[in-house]
Amino acid sequence: MERRRLWLLFDAFFLGIVGAIAAYIFAHLVNLSQEFFLHNLAKYKPPGLPSEGGSLKEWIGPYGLLLIPVVTTLGGLLSGLIVYFFAPEARGHGTDAAIRAFHFKEGRVPHHVPFVKMVASAITLGSGGSAGREGPTAQIGSGIGAIYAHLTKRSPYERRLLLLMGMAAGLSAIFRSPIGCAFFAIEVLYSQIEFESRALLYCIIASVVAYAFSGFFMGWEPLFILPHHIGITQTHEYLFFAVLGIFSGIMGALLPNIFGFIHSYFEKMPGPFFVKPAIGGLLLGLFALFLPQILGIGYGWVQMAINGQLTGDLMLLLAFAKALAFSLTVGSGGSGGDFAPSLYVGGMLGGFVASLFGQDPAAYVVVGMASVFGAAARAPIANSLIVVEITGGFELLPAAALSVMLAYLIQTWLTRFLPYKSLYESQVPSPVHSPAHRGEFFTDILTGIKVKDIFNPHKVWATIPEDMTFRQFLEFFGRSEQHYFPVVDREGNLVGIFSINDIRPFLFNEELKDILLIKDIARKDVITTHPSEDINTVLKKFTLRNIDQLPVVADDDPKKFLGMISRREVIAFYNKRLEELKKQAEET
CATH class of the missing domain: 3.10.580.10 (CBS-domain)
Structure with missing residues (x-):
């Protein structure tokens, strides 16, 4: 037993390093793809992190936004062709594939899938696809863990552990959230508040190693910059965060159903699969002619919301627009993640709620990110930790806990009457329902x-x-x-x-x-x-x-x-x- 534990600890260190390297390569591919498609072809350069303000005119080239639909369609077509010919399993938002592999495939992932996912997702994101890096990174990291398990001839139990270690490592490196991502890997498997607790030790080690190793490549700063002294100092403000939790629960129920409806529509659409992401890209590009803020990962716009540079009405509009844009990108078969879109939707919703009560938006944007994604993904505890880690807003944790748990309760109640319960169809309610625990x-x-x-x-x-x-x-x-x-x-x-x-x-x-x-x-x-x-x-x-x-x-x-x-x-x-x-x- 001790020898096996020592071996698993070594696995965690090893996968932490490999996961960080894979995340760095993927992030670099996304940057190269964005430079080629959006910057060079479309002449559009969205705000980065941290955003220094400015107007849309400063980011739009001499052709205006006219080339955006061309670029998003081209990116969708190229991504669809790559996935169609090399790995159909690589389509979608990635995290669900990792969950499915854990529960139903004994931790097995075809060896070529992580590499196809890396390229296809980089093209989707770089061409303006409204998705995120983190979902693909989860599939890439878990796939690397599965490959390593195959090469070292591990049992199904250990294969599943290695898959979760790889997922936690990849997410930690890309998100800069070591503790939250470790908890996410073991919580997102279940639609109820349950954990794969026996994997927690190894996921934390892999996640922290990946975070430390990636710091040399991508820096140590949180993803978002918050103003100083952001803590909650007035008791009545917790009522405002409770309202945010209610709104987030409603949005957390709507988001999976918007995505599920569009995904189902594209699944039933006649024609070859690789054309569907191109159609989704075209619709996204046409949508972006009116709201270019929905393109790409969108973290720059979230930073602008934190800085108070967006109006309340615009933020509410962007919350719903991003939900639709993400669904068109990934629901059509494009390869991208749901983390960033969900955080974007939650952040904009939080900024809108702040405007209703005349509050500074920074804290509400942060708590909104945790609340919407925590509810929609059915992973409230992990997302509370992730959001405070990626923003450095640890003093917001009590307000986040209140809002996230209210959002989770409302989301689970509302989705009883809706066809789609969560962003992840492969989740099971608890370990009792998982084939991974059959017989245990x-x-x-x-x-x-x-x-x-x-x-x-x-x-x-x-x-x-x-x-x-x-x-x-x-x-x-x-x-x-x-x-x-x-x-x-x-x-x-x-x-x-x-x-x-x-x-x-x-x-x-x-x-x-x-x-x-x-x-x-x-x-x-x-x-x-x-x-x-x-x-x-x-x-x-x-x-x-x-x-x-x-x-x-x-x-x-x-x-x-x-x-x-x-x-x-x-x-x-x-x-x-x-x-x-x-x-x-x-x-x-």
Whole structure:
């Protein structure tokens, strides 16, 4: 056990470094792609981080915005072709693919997928696609973890751990949020507030190593710059953050359904797959002629919202516009992430709420980012940590916790009436529902269960006298449906047992049928159980001889036969209890 733990710790360090390198390469590819498509072809340069202000005119070239639809369409077409020909699994927002691999594919990812995802996503983002880097990075990091697990020939359990380590490392490097990204990797798997807790230690190590290593390449500053002394100093402001939580819960319910509706529409659209991202890109480009703020990752515009450079009405408009733009980009089959769009939507919504109450927008933009994404992704705790880490606004954590949890509660209530519950279709409610944990809950569910809780004492079982001849038994056997036959002496004490398999060698030997007695066939070393014995012990007894039924004897008399208990009855009881637990989990 200690040796395996040490090996996993080494894995975490190794994947932290590799994940950071992969994230750096991907970020560099995105920058190169943006320089080529948006800057050189479209002559459009959106604000960067940190934003220094300015107007749209300063970022638009001599052709205005006319070339934007051309560039977004071209980017969608190129990305669609790459995914279509090399890795169809690479389309979409990436994180859901990692979740699916954990639950349903034993942590396996085709080896070429991370590299195709890297190129396709870089083209989508660089050409103005309204998506983020973090979702692809999650798929790239988890894919690298899966490849490493394959090369080192790991078990399904460890493959899943390595996949989560790779995801946490990649996200931490790109997001500069070591603790939040580690929690995100283990929380986003489930639609309820559940964690893959046994992976937390290794994910934190991988995440911190990736953060430290990436600091040499991408710097140590948070993604966003906040004004000094941003903490909440007035009690009544928490009411404003509660209102933000309510609005964020509604937006967190709308966002997956806007995305899901558009994705479903494109899925049903006739025509080759690679054309659909181009159509999505064209629609996005036409939309951007009126609102160019929706193009690309959009963090520069979020920084402007933090700085108070956008009006409340514009921020509300941009929140809904970004939700639609993201859905057109990724829902059409484009390759990009949902982190950045969700943070953008939440930030703009938070800025709008601040304007309603006449407050400085910075704190509300930050808390809005955490609230909308925490609700829409069903990962409220991780996103609270991520947002305060990427902004450095740790003093906002209490306000964020209030707003995020309200948003989560409202989102989960509202989506009961909506077709799409979360941004991630592959989430399952809890570990009980995950194929990754199939069989692990067997002993947990049956803990404390005794034989008497399953055993039916009223069922009549035939016992065979030990001095009965084999011919007499065969006459009885023709009328019986039993497969196991307890053998008793003249006083009714249990002295043996045999099954239909034990009598096969004698069935066609006429000379033995009147000579052979049942006590000559029966096994004397009977494995029994009793009413007060726990079921986990009984299960082990079933496996000793690979038998399907055990005699039940009295607690105070090991010779007094009470009946039989079968392996099938135990499994049926387990399945019934498991369904009860699932229903309880769904109700909560």
